[in-house]
Amino acid sequence: MSLLTAEDLAINFGGISALAGVSFAVEPGQVLTIIGPNGAGKTTIFNLLSRIYEPTRGRLVFCGEDVTSVPAHEIARRGIARTFQNIELFQHASVLQNLLLGRHAHKRSRFFEELLFLPRVRALELQHREAVETVIDFLDLQPYRDSLIVNLPYGVRKVVEMARALCTQPKLLLLDEPSSGLSVEETEDMAFWIQDIRTLLGITVLMVEHDMTLVSAVSDRVVALNYGRVIASGTAREVQAHPDVVKAYLGGDA
Amino acid sequence: MRFLFKTSYAQELGLFRDNVQRNWYVALFAALLVLPRVVPDYVGDISLVFIYGLCGLSLMVLAGYTGLVSLGHAAFLGVGAYAHVYFVHDLGLPWIVSAALACVLTAAAGVLVGLPALRMTGVYLTIATLAFALIIQEVFSRWDRVTGGLKGKPVDKPVLFGVSFAHDVAFYFLCLAFLIGALWLTANLLKAPTGRAWVAIRDSEIAAQSMGVNLALYKTMAFAYSAALMGLAGALFAHKIGFLAPDIFSVLLSIQLLLMVVVGGLGSLHGAVYGAVFVAILPVLISQARDSVPAWQGLDRFVKQPGLEPGLFGLILVLFILFEPLGIYGRWLKIKIYFSLFPLYKRATFRRQKTYMRSERLR
Numbered sequence: 001m002s003l004l005t006a007e008d009l010a011i012n013f014g015g016i017s018a019l020a021g022v023s024f025a026v027e028p029g030q031v032l033t034i035i036g037p038n039g040a041g042k043t044t045i046f047n048l049l050s051r052i053y054e055p056t057r058g059r060l061v062f063c064g065e066d067v068t069s070v071p072a073h074e075i076a077r078r079g080i081a082r083t084f085q086n087i088e089l090f091q092h093a094s095v096l097q098n099l100l101l102g103r104h105a106h107k108r109s110r111f112f113e114e115l116l117f118l119p120r121v122r123a124l125e126l127q128h129r130e131a132v133e134t135v136i137d138f139l140d141l142q143p144y145r146d147s148l149i150v151n152l153p154y155g156v157r158k159v160v161e162m163a164r165a166l167c168t169q170p171k172l173l174l175l176d177e178p179s180s181g182l183s184v185e186e187t188e189d190m191a192f193w194i195q196d197i198r199t200l201l202g203i204t205v206l207m208v209e210h211d212m213t214l215v216s217a218v219s220d221r222v223v224a225l226n227y228g229r230v231i232a233s234g235t236a237r238e239v240q241a242h243p244d245v246v247k248a249y250l251g252g253d254a
Numbered sequence: 255m256r257f258l259f260k261t262s263y264a265q266e267l268g269l270f271r272d273n274v275q276r277n278w279y280v281a282l283f284a285a286l287l288v289l290p291r292v293v294p295d296y297v298g299d300i301s302l303v304f305i306y307g308l309c310g311l312s313l314m315v316l317a318g319y320t321g322l323v324s325l326g327h328a329a330f331l332g333v334g335a336y337a338h339v340y341f342v343h344d345l346g347l348p349w350i351v352s353a354a355l356a357c358v359l360t361a362a363a364g365v366l367v368g369l370p371a372l373r374m375t376g377v378y379l380t381i382a383t384l385a386f387a388l389i390i391q392e393v394f395s396r397w398d399r400v401t402g403g404l405k406g407k408p409v410d411k412p413v414l415f416g417v418s419f420a421h422d423v424a425f426y427f428l429c430l431a432f433l434i435g436a437l438w439l440t441a442n443l444l445k446a447p448t449g450r451a452w453v454a455i456r457d458s459e460i461a462a463q464s465m466g467v468n469l470a471l472y473k474t475m476a477f478a479y480s481a482a483l484m485g486l487a488g489a490l491f492a493h494k495i496g497f498l499a500p501d502i503f504s505v506l507l508s509i510q511l512l513l514m515v516v517v518g519g520l521g522s523l524h525g526a527v528y529g530a531v532f533v534a535i536l537p538v539l540i541s542q543a544r545d546s547v548p549a550w551q552g553l554d555r556f557v558k559q560p561g562l563e564p565g566l567f568g569l570i571l572v573l574f575i576l577f578e579p580l581g582i583y584g585r586w587l588k589i590k591i592y593f594s595l596f597p598l599y600k601r602a603t604f605r606r607q608k609t610y611m612r613s614e615r616l617r
Contacts, residue, residue: 050464052464075464092453097450103447104465109446114442114446114448117442168465
C-alpha cells in the first residue's frame with residue numbers, strides 16, 4: 001500500500017489553476033522527487049499537504065486515512081513533517097529551542113503541570129531533549145546547539161530546518177528545495193543526508209528540487225510537473241529524456 | 255571569561271543558568287528583604303514597581319513572547335481591580351478567593367478578546383484591543399451598581415487570613431511575594447512546550463503550525479494567561495491606589511504598559527522588571543525636569559500644561575524602537591559582553607542587518 005496518494009488534486013487561485021488534477025503515489029521507503037519549471041505547482045502540492053491551502057478538488061490519502069480536511073496542526077501528529085523553500089525557522093531562538101519545538105507533536109504535558117514544572121514535565125522534557133540530541137548527532141549540528149538562528153550561515157540554517165522536521169519523527173518528510181542557496185559541497189552533504197534519512201531512519205522522502213545532480217543521485221522516482229499537470233514520471237533518467245519535459249524547460253514545438 | 259560547563263540535560267532545565275547566577279538572585283532577594291529598612295520613605299513607590307512588574311510580565315507574555323501586541327491591557331487591569339473589589343467589599347469573599355476569582359474573570363475576558371483576535375494580525379489586532387479597552391472603560395463608568403460609576407469606589411486595605419496588610423511594609427512584601435510567584439510560574443511555562451509554542455508563533459506562524467502547534471489554542475492561551483496576570487496585578491493595584499475610578503484605566507495607561515515592555519526589552523523576563531522600574535521612575539523624572547525648565551519665552555508655562563506626558567511617553571517609545579529595539583535589557587547585555595570580551599568588543603556584534611531572505615514568506 002502506498003504511504004501517500006494524491007488523487008486528482010486541483011486548486012484554483014482566482015482564475016488561475018495552479019494544479020489541474022495531479023495524481024501520484026509515494027511508496028514507503030522511497031525518495032520521490034517532483035521537478036518542474038517555475039510556477040509548475042510544486043510548492044503548491046506541499047502547501048496542500050500541510051493544509052495551508054484548501055484543494056478545490058481531489059483527495060490526499062496518508063497511511064490509508066483521508067487527510068484532505070484534517071486541521072493543519074494535526075498533520076504533524078499524523079507523521080508528515082516539512083521544510084520550507086525560504087527557511088521558516090524561529091529566528092530569535094537557539095538551534096536547541098527550534099529543534100525542541102519539533103517535538104511539539106509529541107507533547108504530553110498539560111498547561112497546569114507546566115506552570116508548576118512538575119516532575120512529570122521534567123521527565124518528559126528530558127525525553128524530548130534526548131530525542132533532539134540523536135537528531136543533532138545524526139546531522140552533525142553539535143557546534144551550533146546554543147547559537148541563535150540569526151547568527152547562523154544559510155547552509156547551516158537549511159540543515160537546522162531539516163533537523164527540526166526530523167525531530168517530529170515523521171513517516172513522511174517533505175523537503176522543499178533542500179539544495180537551494182547551498183554551495184556544491186553543501187549540496188553533496190545534503191545528498192548523503194537524504195540517503196541516510198531514507199536508509200538509516202527509514203523515513204520516506206518527498207522532495208521538490210531543481211538541482212538535477214542531486215535529483216539523480218537520491219531519487220527512486222521522479223515526477224515532472226508543468227502548468228499544474230503531471231507530464232512525466234519514472235526514474236530520473238527516463239524523466240530527463242522525456243520529450244515533454246525537455247519542451248517544458250527549453251521550449252520548442254516538439 | 256566564564257563559560258558554561260554542561261554535563262547533563264537536567265542542567266538546562268534549571269531556573270538559573272548556573273550557581274553564579276543563582277547566587278546573584280539570592281543576593282538580590284536578600285537586598286529586597288532589607289530594602290524597606292534602608293529606604294522607608296519609598297516603600298510605597300517600590301510596591302508600585304512590583305505591581306507594574308506584574309503588569310509588565312503579563313504584557314511580556316503576550317507581546318514579547320507570543321508577538322501579539324495589545325493596547326487594551328489597562329482594561330484587563332481594570333477588570334481585575336473592579337472584580338476583586340466587588341468580590342471583597344460587596345460580596346464579602348475572603349481576599350485570596352476574591353483575587354483568584356478576579357484572575358479567572360480577567361482570563362475569561364482575555365479569551366473573549368483573544369477569540370476574534372485569532373483572525374487578525376499585527377496592527378489590526380492592536381486596534382481591536384484598543385477598541386476593547388474603550389468599551390470596557392465605558393462599562394466601568396456606566397455600571398454603577400458594581401463599579402460605583404463616575405463617583406468611583408473606595409478600596410480598603412487588604413486583609414489576608416485575618417492578617418491586615420494595611421501597613422506599607424506589609425503590603426510591600428505582599429506585592430513582592432506575588433511578583434516572585436508570577437515570575438516563577440512564567441519562567442516555568444517558558445521553558446516548557448507551551449512557552450516554546452508561543453515563541454514559535456511569534457517568529458513564524460506557518461512553521462509553528464506545520465510542527466503541530468494549534469495556533470488558535472495557543473494564542474487564546476497566551477491571551478488568557480496574560481489577562482490572568484493582569485487581573486492579579488489589578489487586585490493589588492486597587493489596594494495600592496485605594497480608590498477606583500474609570501478614568502484611571504485609560505488608553506494612556508495601556509500605552510504606558512506597552513512602553514514598559516518595549517523599553518524594558520521585548521522577549522525577556524528581565525525586560526518586564528526593568529521596564530516597570532523605568533515607568534515608575536519616569537513621572538518623577540518628568541516632574542523634576544519640569545521645575546528646571548527656564549522661563550524663556552513662556553517655555554516654563556508651556557511644559558507645565560497638563561497632558562504633556564502622553565506625548566513624552568510616545569516620544570520615548572519611538573526613540574527606543576529606533577535606537578535600542580532590545581530595550582534596557584538589550585543594552586545591559588551589550589555592556590556585559592563589552593566587559594567579558596574586553597578589549598576585543600566590536601560594534602558589529604550587534605549591528606542590525608537587512609535580510610532579504612524573507613521576501614517570499616507565506617502568509
